[in-house]
Amino acid sequence: MKIEKMTADHLDGVLEIENACFSRPWSRQSLENELKSENSLFFAAVEDGRVIGYIGMNFVLDEGYMYNVAVSSGHRKRGVGSALIRALVTYCRKNNFAFLTLEVRESNAAAVSLYSKFGFVRVGERKNYYSDPVESAVLMTLFFEV
Numbered sequence: 001m002k003i004e005k006m007t008a009d010h011l012d013g014v015l016e017i018e019n020a021c022f023s024r025p026w027s028r029q030s031l032e033n034e035l036k037s038e039n040s041l042f043f044a045a046v047e048d049g050r051v052i053g054y055i056g057m058n059f060v061l062d063e064g065y066m067y068n069v070a071v072s073s074g075h076r077k078r079g080v081g082s083a084l085i086r087a088l089v090t091y092c093r094k095n096n097f098a099f100l101t102l103e104v105r106e107s108n109a110a111a112v113s114l115y116s117k118f119g120f121v122r123v124g125e126r127k128n129y130y131s132d133p134v135e136s137a138v139l140m141t142l143f144f145e146v
């Protein structure tokens with residue numbers, strides 16, 4: 001498995017995972033726009049020429065906002081999600097980010113556990129933030145040492 005900077009060539013595989021994982025998936029157009037943005041960074045996990053996971057973030061100066069991380073269902077629990085987060089966190093550290101923050105559905109125990117392992121701490125909650133189904137978001141942030 002390799003972690004690669006995401007390009008348009010990865011989009012078919014990314015959209016397949018995105019559509020399978022989320023009730024409100026990103027559209028191809030939105031992802032294409034993100035890939036062109038100077039303020040976004042996306043990575044894909046690739047195995048045998050196929051995309052098996054991806055992660056993305058948006059940033060302003062030294063503040064990172066992590067979008068989704070997702071791994072295709074047949075490849076979970078093998079460290080792929082961790083490798084993707086590690087790639088993003090490494091980039092943030094190298095570029096002297098102050099923090100990396102995210103929102104996650106409060107029932108998503110797998111993701112909350114994964115983020116906690118990387119040092120993200122719970123910093124707040126947004127009531128009924130999600131739809132399909134309605135659910136609150138937990139806000140988690142990884143603060144980098146200065």
Ligand SMILES: CC(C)(COP(=O)(O)OP(=O)(O)OC[C@H]1O[C@@H](n2cnc3c(N)ncnc32)[C@H](O)[C@@H]1OP(=O)(O)O)[C@@H](O)C(=O)NCCC(=O)NCCS
Pocket residue numbers: 021067068069070071072075076077078079080081082083103104105108109110111113114115117
């Ligand atoms: C969350 C997700 C990305 C994890 O990917 P993964 O490749 O399975 O993660 P890893 O194998 O690197 O697991 C690392 C840690 O995550 C946690 N974790 C992963 N799957 C878990 C599960 N089913 N239940 C509880 N904890 C879990 C554990 O802490 C695990 O560490 P461990 O192996 O020492 O127990 C994956 O489950 C996924 O794609 N879910 C659907 C999309 C999603 O909900 N994304 C988050 C949106 S904010």
